[in-house]
Amino acid sequence: MNYLDPEFSTLPDGWTSKTLQDVVEIHNTKRQPLNGREREGHKGIYPYCGANGVVDYIDDYRFDGEYVLIAEDGGYWGKHQPSSYIMRGKFWVNNHAHVVSAKDGETTNVFFSNIVNYLNIDPFIGGDARGKLTKAILTQLAIPLPPFPEQKKIAHILSAVQRAIEARGRIIQTTTELKKALMHRLFTEGLRNEPQKQTEIGPIPESWEVVAVGDICRSIVPGRNKPKNFDGDIPWLTTPNIKGLDYINADVDGLRVSPDELKSSGGRLIPKKSVIMSCVGEFGVSAVTNVEIVINQQLHAFVCSKNLNPVFLCNQLRYRKSYMQSIAAITTIPYLNKSKCESVPIALPGREEQDEIADALETLDSKRNQHIAHRQALQDLFRTFLHQLMTAKTRVHELELTA
Numbered sequence: 001m002n003y004l005d006p007e008f009s010t011l012p013d014g015w016t017s018k019t020l021q022d023v024v025e026i027h028n029t030k031r032q033p034l035n036g037r038e039r040e041g042h043k044g045i046y047p048y049c050g051a052n053g054v055v056d057y058i059d060d061y062r063f064d065g066e067y068v069l070i071a072e073d074g075g076y077w078g079k080h081q082p083s084s085y086i087m088r089g090k091f092w093v094n095n096h097a098h099v100v101s102a103k104d105g106e107t108t109n110v111f112f113s114n115i116v117n118y119l120n121i122d123p124f125i126g127g128d129a130r131g132k133l134t135k136a137i138l139t140q141l142a143i144p145l146p147p148f149p150e151q152k153k154i155a156h157i158l159s160a161v162q163r164a165i166e167a168r169g170r171i172i173q174t175t176t177e178l179k180k181a182l183m184h185r186l187f188t189e190g191l192r193n194e195p196q197k198q199t200e201i202g203p204i205p206e207s208w209e210v211v212a213v214g215d216i217c218r219s220i221v222p223g224r225n226k227p228k229n230f231d232g233d234i235p236w237l238t239t240p241n242i243k244g245l246d247y248i249n250a251d252v253d254g255l256r257v258s259p260d261e262l263k264s265s266g267g268r269l270i271p272k273k274s275v276i277m278s279c280v281g282e283f284g285v286s287a288v289t290n291v292e293i294v295i296n297q298q299l300h301a302f303v304c305s306k307n308l309n310p311v312f313l314c315n316q317l318r319y320r321k322s323y324m325q326s327i328a329a330i331t332t333i334p335y336l337n338k339s340k341c342e343s344v345p346i347a348l349p350g351r352e353e354q355d356e357i358a359d360a361l362e363t364l365d366s367k368r369n370q371h372i373a374h375r376q377a378l379q380d381l382f383r384t385f386l387h388q389l390m391t392a393k394t395r396v397h398e399l400e401l402t403a
Contacts, residue, residue, distance in 0.1 A: 003124045004142040012392030015146050021139040023107045024100040030062050033094040051075040051096040061090035068113045069097040073132040077121035084116045110155035118390045153396040154389045161382045168375040175368040183319050186357050204347040214342025218303040222338050223295035224267040232258025236294045239278040246365045248289040267294050275302040275314045279336040284321030286314045300341050307351050311358035316346040
């Protein structure tokens, strides 16, 4: 029995369909699982791979070359999901990923991996809640294939976009690390070339003070439980809604409530230019709000006084993440109540220096966000190309591409 994605029940002109075992070699016999304790004693430079990517790094390898790894269990097999990924060089694979390589003249590793990720394999997955793509099903998957020369051209186009996405990702990572380094320097040395003094939170410029957040904010407002109705225009936010944001604007993701619902539920409207921070599970997730909002009980709002720059405070709270983790109460998950939030110490300069530091950090944030937007545009382009090329709605000879 062949397992065929219904989208390819009718093939484009010139395409054929072959079973997976006809177009790739399977190398599962070289796989070997290692548990965490075994890996702990063998840390090294070689990737240890599982269903969805690199899990660890160890001091030995069992594969050397270019291979496609396909999730056997615990993976994702729907259309446009990462069912497979390519590994190059020396690496080790556990028993949660099938290991294959393209047969010469039948397909290429890049084309094969992309067509597998495009296909909807989910209906053929068995096993428990984690799901399992058995070898018996794997070998009989129907792989739609254009002529081999066309496969190579498609692979070349998709690889070019993937390389651009990866390059943008490296820039984002570098910018993120640069900001961490800049925050450390600014919050310990300042901008005035002052001598440093030792404090309970480490070295800070001599003119700065160590203050509790509660002493410099107008108020700290805990969030409230979920309202009953969502039929208004005021954003009601949780931690996932603000994660990765520097600012909360009117178009922020999240449910919306009305003033009447807010009043009846006992919630409080958070004013603009407040700092919103997660106080449950993952501390330091924070953003400055440019609009009035409502928050749930996972979040606290720090309403800034006129002498406190909200961008400066937002970054100070991110910088003090490890301290917040150390004072958190722990039940099933760590959390900070209002009094603990009020007690968080930060290093505080005068307002003018706060503004200058905030401007420097905002400039770096702006550059990072531009790269994030560019990467998203490339990812959207990749998905468009993948769909058009894998369904032959666009043929490679129709594309006019330059270097």
